[in-house]
Amino acid sequence: MKADFLLIGQGLAGTILSYRLFRAGYTVHLIDDAHPSASSRVAAGLYNPVTGRKMIKTWMADILFAEIEPFYQEMEGFLNQKLLHPQGIFRPFISFEEQNEWLAKSADDQFEGFIKEVFTGPQFPGVNDGMGGLLLKKAGYVDIPVLLQAYRTWAKSQGLMTEAVFSRNQLKRGKDGDWEYQDLTAGGLIFTNGIRAKDQGFFDWLPFAPVKGEILTLRQDFYSSKIINRGVFRIDLGNGLGKVGATYDNRNIDLEPTAAARQEILDKLRQLIPEKVLEILHHQVGVRPATPDRRPILGKHPSEENVYLFGGLGAKGVSLAPYFSRKMVDFLHSGEEPQKEVNINRFFKYI
Structure with a gap:
């Protein structure tokens, strides 16, 4: 098999960038193992133009x-x-x-x-x-789990998806400078697998600042056509169900749901919506691939040819991905450098 680009990771970043590349006429292939730490698989998918404790208009x-x-x-x-x-x-x-x-x-x-x-x-x-x-x-909000599964199904039907753990040991340079991986040859390698991009050697110097987040799906005798947001958000899923969260923990970066986070969410929900919680159906955990400056990372490896990264979308991935995936495609197509706030070169000092 041959592809213009091999993308490692099919979370929100990998899904949207590969779609952009495909629509631009490039051939793509994805490798993904549906790792449970992928925050995309549990994220609520909110897009909100005014955020934070001080309620300021979000960047850009x-x-x-x-x-x-x-x-x-x-x-x-x-x-x-x-x-x-x-x-x-x-x-x-x-x-x-x-x-x-x-x-x-x-x-x-x-x-x-x-x-x-x-x-x-x-x-x-x-x-x-x-x-x-x-x-x-x-x-x-965007239903990210549905988006990821639907895109995965499509990619598999087109022969563009390998469901496996990516292994750096199986990656090698071809004679013409392309990348060879198992039976695939690709012109470029793009890491779109969040903080796990640090595990493959190319980008182990990037200063990701991962944040653990926990979220509940629960049942209440409550309905709202709006997302209610103060301290926690509550998205109405219909039939008395709501998705409520999320916590932010930058110290304990693991995948274990905690009683403390559960209680924190419930306490804040009670202040916002006093209606009794009848049942907790799911308690989920994800690790957001945040960065120290809370800006995404786009660009090329400083020394390895045809190795790129698109990630660091953090908690605002739904809002950031459409625009910056387009800018990443522009960079791959014409060499137009991403703006300095998101350019990977801002972290070269850490090498």
Whole structure:
């Protein structure tokens, strides 16, 4: 088999970049072992233009959010699957000062297009929103597990997927400089496997800052057409089910669900939505491939020819992947360097 690019990892990064390359006319092949640490497989898939404790507009929001919904709609058509769930995100106020602050910000040009409405009184039955809240638009979630499985099924049907653990020992250079791996020859090698890219020797110097996250799927007598978000988010899955999370732990990077994280999520949910939790169906764990500056990593290995990395998407992968996968394809096609904030060369000092 021959391919222009061999991609290692079929999480969100590998799925979207390989799709972009395929649509651009390149031949691709993926190797993936569905490792349980892949955060993509448990991620809620939120895209939210105003985030953080200080509720600031997310980095590059005006550019990134123009691509999110059109891109995932395109993938829905390609895979014939429902993936995109545009929903408002509602954040209740906890003080009159916060309410007044957002009434003022709603007239600020920088938030134009992202604020749907500012409420000064309760709006959503069952939510602790006595002081009203902020309703954001251009927000929602992407069903990442469905996306990954549908794309995997398609890739396998086309002979573009190898389900196996990638082994560096089986990788070698061909006579013409291409990469040879088992029965595959590829012009370029792209690591799209998150923090596991450090395990294969090429990128062991990258300073990933992984974050463990835990998330619950539970049952309540509660329904909302909006994502409710304060301390934790709650995505309504229908039939009384909700996905609630997430925790952030940058010290204990393992795959073990913890009672402490479970209780933290439930306590914060109780403050947000007092309705009793009837049942916890799933308690899942993933490790986000974050970076010290919370920016993705794009580019070429500093010394190895035809070795690249696309990753570090962290907790905002759904928002970052559509735009920066396009920029990665531009780089691979024409050599157009990614912008400095995401360029891999910002970490060359660690070599």
